[in-house]
Amino acid sequence: MLTEAIAALHRQPPVLVAVGASAGAAQALGQLLPKLPPALPAAIVVVVHMPPGVPSALPALVRSLCPLSVVEVDDKMALEPGTVYTAVPDYHLLVDDGPTAALSADPPVARSRPSIDVLFESVAETCRERALGILLSGANDDGAAGLARMRAFGALTWVQRPDTAEMTAMPEAALARAPHLALAPAEMGDALAAWGRSHG
Amino acid sequence: MTTPIDDPPGPTEAGEAADDLDLEIDLLLEAIVRKYSYEFRDYARASLRRRIRGALDAFGFASVSELQHHVLRDRQVFTTLLSRLTVTVSAMFRDPGYYLALRREVLPMLATWPSLKIWVAGCSTGEEVYSLTILLDEAGLLERTHIYATDINPEALRTAAAGVYPLARLAQFTRNYQQAGGTRSLADYYTAAYGNAAFDRRLRARVTFSDHSLATDQVFAEVQFVSCRNVLIYFNSRLQDRAIGLFHDSLVMHGFLALGSHERVEGSTRARGFRAVSRKDRIYQKVPYAD
Numbered sequence: 001m002l003t004e005a006i007a008a009l010h011r012q013p014p015v016l017v018a019v020g021a022s023a024g025a026a027q028a029l030g031q032l033l034p035k036l037p038p039a040l041p042a043a044i045v046v047v048v049h050m051p052p053g054v055p056s057a058l059p060a061l062v063r064s065l066c067p068l069s070v071v072e073v074d075d076k077m078a079l080e081p082g083t084v085y086t087a088v089p090d091y092h093l094l095v096d097d098g099p100t101a102a103l104s105a106d107p108p109v110a111r112s113r114p115s116i117d118v119l120f121e122s123v124a125e126t127c128r129e130r131a132l133g134i135l136l137s138g139a140n141d142d143g144a145a146g147l148a149r150m151r152a153f154g155a156l157t158w159v160q161r162p163d164t165a166e167m168t169a170m171p172e173a174a175l176a177r178a179p180h181l182a183l184a185p186a187e188m189g190d191a192l193a194a195w196g197r198s199h200g
Numbered sequence: 201m202t203t204p205i206d207d208p209p210g211p212t213e214a215g216e217a218a219d220d221l222d223l224e225i226d227l228l229l230e231a232i233v234r235k236y237s238y239e240f241r242d243y244a245r246a247s248l249r250r251r252i253r254g255a256l257d258a259f260g261f262a263s264v265s266e267l268q269h270h271v272l273r274d275r276q277v278f279t280t281l282l283s284r285l286t287v288t289v290s291a292m293f294r295d296p297g298y299y300l301a302l303r304r305e306v307l308p309m310l311a312t313w314p315s316l317k318i319w320v321a322g323c324s325t326g327e328e329v330y331s332l333t334i335l336l337d338e339a340g341l342l343e344r345t346h347i348y349a350t351d352i353n354p355e356a357l358r359t360a361a362a363g364v365y366p367l368a369r370l371a372q373f374t375r376n377y378q379q380a381g382g383t384r385s386l387a388d389y390y391t392a393a394y395g396n397a398a399f400d401r402r403l404r405a406r407v408t409f410s411d412h413s414l415a416t417d418q419v420f421a422e423v424q425f426v427s428c429r430n431v432l433i434y435f436n437s438r439l440q441d442r443a444i445g446l447f448h449d450s451l452v453m454h455g456f457l458a459l460g461s462h463e464r465v466e467g468s469t470r471a472r473g474f475r476a477v478s479r480k481d482r483i484y485q486k487v488p489y490a491d
Contacts (some may be wrong), residue, residue: 094246103433122246152214
C-alpha cells in the first residue's frame with residue numbers, strides 16, 4: 001500500500017493536499033504531520049470541524065506537530081508549497097484558481113461550517129488530477145461525497161484505515177462510496193515524506 | 201499491479217462536465233449582464249459555482265442552459281436567482297469582538313467629527329446596519345450620523361428597510377449584543393409582535409437604503425467610515441480591488457474601513473493607502489500614501 005501511494009505521488013504530483021478530519025483529528029494529525037518534510041512541494045489545506053464563535057485551536061496544534069510554516073487562512077491567500085493553511089471557524093474554505101483560498105459565509109452544510117465536502121468539491125473542480133485528498137477520523141459522513149468527487153476528477157484520494165481511527169464513521173462512509181486507498185496516518189506521512197524528499 | 205486506484209491521470213468525464221459547466225456559467229453571466237445589467241462576471245468562481253448549483257437544485261433545472269432559458273424569459277426566475285447569488289444571512293453583532301473593537305478604538309475617533317457619514321456596503325438584509333445604529337446610539341453619536349446602506353438586491357434592501365426579524369433569531373442577536381459590550385438590553389430597541397421583532401423607527405430614521413453595485417457604480421458620498429463585511433469574499437481579486445478603490449476614494453483622510461474577519465486590504469493596489477488599526481478585527485484607517 002505504501003509503495004503504491006509513493007508511486008502514485010510520482011506519477012501525478014499534487015500541487016495541493018486537502019485534509020479533512022473531525023472527531024479524532026488530533027490523534028490522526030499527530031501521526032501524519034510530524035513525518036512531513038519542511039520543503040514539501042505542495043500546499044496543504046486542513047479543514048477540521050470546529051465550533052463557531054471561538055478562535056480556532058487548529059493553527060497551534062498543527063504548528064506543534066510539523067516543521068512546515070502554518071498559516072490561518074485569509075480570503076484570496078495564494079496557497080504556496082511547503083505551507084499548511086488551516087480553515088477558520090464560521091466560514092467554508094474553498095480552493096479557487098491559482099490555487100488561492102476562497103472563503104464563503106454561505107449556510108453550514110450538514111451543520112458544519114467549515115464543511116469538508118465543500119472544501120473537497122472545490123479542490124476537485126479547481127485542481128482536478130493535481131490534488132491529493134485525505135480524509136481522517138470523524139463521527140459523521142462529511143467528506144465522503146467530496147472525496148468521491150475528487151476521485152472522479154482523477155485526484156489521488158486516501159482514507160484513514162478505519163481500524164486505526166478513533167472514530168470510524170467518516171472513513172467508512174468514504175470507503176463505502178468510492179474506491180480510495182486506505183492507509184494509516186503514519187503511512188500517509190511516510191509516503192508524502194518519501195515523495196517530498198525525492199523532489200527536494 | 202494496476203488497480204483502479206493506479207489509473208494514470210487524463211481527461212475525465214467529470215473534468216469535461218466541469219468545463220461545460222463553466223462555459224455555461226460564462227454564458228449565463230453574459231446573458232444576465234446584457235438583459236438585466238447585473239454584473240457577476242468578476243465574482244469568485246468557486247463560490248459562484250456552488251451557488252449556481254444550489255439554484256439548479258432549488259429550481260429543479262437539469263442544466264445551467266435551462267436556467268438561462270428561464271432567466272431570459274421570466275423576470276421572477278431572475279429575481280429568485282439574484283437572491284441566491286447575493287444574499288448572505290448574517291446575524292446582528294456577528295463577531296462580537298469586532299464590535300467591541302469598534303466601540304473602543306473607532307467610535308472615540310469618529311466622535312471628533314462634527315457630523316458623520318457612514319457607508320455600509322453590501323448591507324444585505326440589514327443586520328449589520330441595525331447593529332451599527334445601536335452602537336452609535338449608545339455612544340451618543342446616532343443623532344449626528346447618517347448611514348448609507350447599499351446593496352444590489354432590491355428584495356434584500358426592502359427587508360433591511362423594514363427592520364423586522366423573526367423572534368427566533370433574537371436569542372442569538374441578544375447573546376452577541378451582550379458579548380459586544382452592549383450597555384442596555386437589546387429588547388429596548390425592538391417591539392415584539394406576531395413572532396417578529398420590529399426594530400425602532402428611531403434607528404431606521406438615520407439610514408438611507410439604496411441600490412448600489414460595487415461592480416459597476418461609482419463613489420456617491422464622502423464618508424468617515426465604511427463597513428463592508430463578508431462581501432468581498434464573494435468577489436475575485438480584480439473586483440475586490442475595484443471595491444477597495446471605491447472605499448478608499450469615498451473615505452475622508454483618516455477615515456475607517458472595516459472588513460470581514462478574514463478579508464484584507466493587503467492584496468489590493470490601494471494597500472499602501474491604509475494602515476491596520478486592529479489587524480485581528482480587520483479595521484483599517486485611510487492614510488496618505490507612503491512612497
